Amino acid sequence: MKVHWVNNQKGNPLGNHVGYAKANKRMMNALGSICQLDESADVAVHFLAPLWYSPIPGKKNVLFTMFESDDEDYYLDLPDCDLIVTPSEFCKKTFDKITDVPVEVCNLGVDPKVFYYKKRKPPKDGEKFRWLFLGAPNVRKFSILETVNQALFARMPNVELYLKTTGADIESGLKEIGTEGLDIEGEDQVIRSRDWTLDNRYLETSELVELMHSAHAFISLHMGEGWGQNLLEAMCTGLPCVVSDYSATREFANKYNAFPVNVSVEKTEIAMGTYEADTLMKIDAAKPDPYHAIEQCMALMTNYKKSSNIGKKAAQMASQKTWKNAAIRLSSLLHKLDSPC
Secondary structure, eight states, X not given: OEEEEOOOOOSOOOGGGHHHHHHHHHHHHHXXXXXXXXXXXXXXXXXXXXXXXXXXXXXXXXXXXXXXXXXXXXGGGOOOOSEEEESOHHHHHHHHHHOSSOEEEOOOOBXXXXXXXXXXXXXXXXXXXXXXXXXXSSHHHHTTHHHHHHHTGGGOTTEEEEEEOSSOOHHHHHHHHOOTTOEEETTTTEEEOSSEEEEOOOOOHHHHHHHHHHOSEEEEOOSOOSSOHHHHHHHHTTOOEEEESOXXXXXXXXTTTSEEEOEEEEEEEEEOTTSOTTOEEEEEEEEEOHHHHHHHXXXXXXXXXXXXXXXXXXXXXXXXXXXXXXXHHHHHHHHHHHSOO
């Protein structure tokens, strides 16, 4: 089958666009291994946020998209197309309420040979317990992380928080907090304090995996996810994860393979990752319970042998959600569209 993949990601993505861009490229490559990617194809796949979608006249247009909230009021302008594909049931339920366009679910994936499992062990003498946050420089991603850090991590001398983002404007932040007592290296792209590190560099995938392997736990106190790619990849490496029990991530992260945190859902004005970084929207978003978050972090650290076994279960689950399986699913959906019964 021939498929026109419209949005061919080029270059290194930054900021709020990293997630979409990486998933776009990996899905495109996986689909290209079983289908012929050809601009002359009758079926065109647009992997992007609805705001940027522009149908190609004369073709069957497929919008592969997602959103981080189930606030259906936001989606009054969901564009017309022949098929909407989304990675989670969470998104499908919302889209089904507001459009007559068929909506199908196709999970995204992970390459377990790249994000390979590593058995986690407690820190050695003199080594700090490393919590890893990985995400865009967006409050939707980190929500109450600063509160948890101040209330728990920063009070424990053998614990550190490693914040990994890409393309954030940290220069203005440095001016606000000052640089006294901070060890800055790598042309201001890595900032270190006593109990935290902010890493703003672009890392190749192998370097990102190495960073995951250096951590003891992963924290994702998000306010909503349409899928949760970083979490899935972290789980695939065997990291025990503390995660908001809300939106798409709860479809693969649960009490058996992670440490879910209770949330309340309320109207919140936040910048959404699928749009311009400075676009504020007041939508339904999760607010993780800080007390429960701290309890779950403590539970993870207190019995780390048990936690590493939970991380192993996470890796077993995640390794089944491969890009190959994602491509097979997408290919079957496109084939039905191209050759309807």
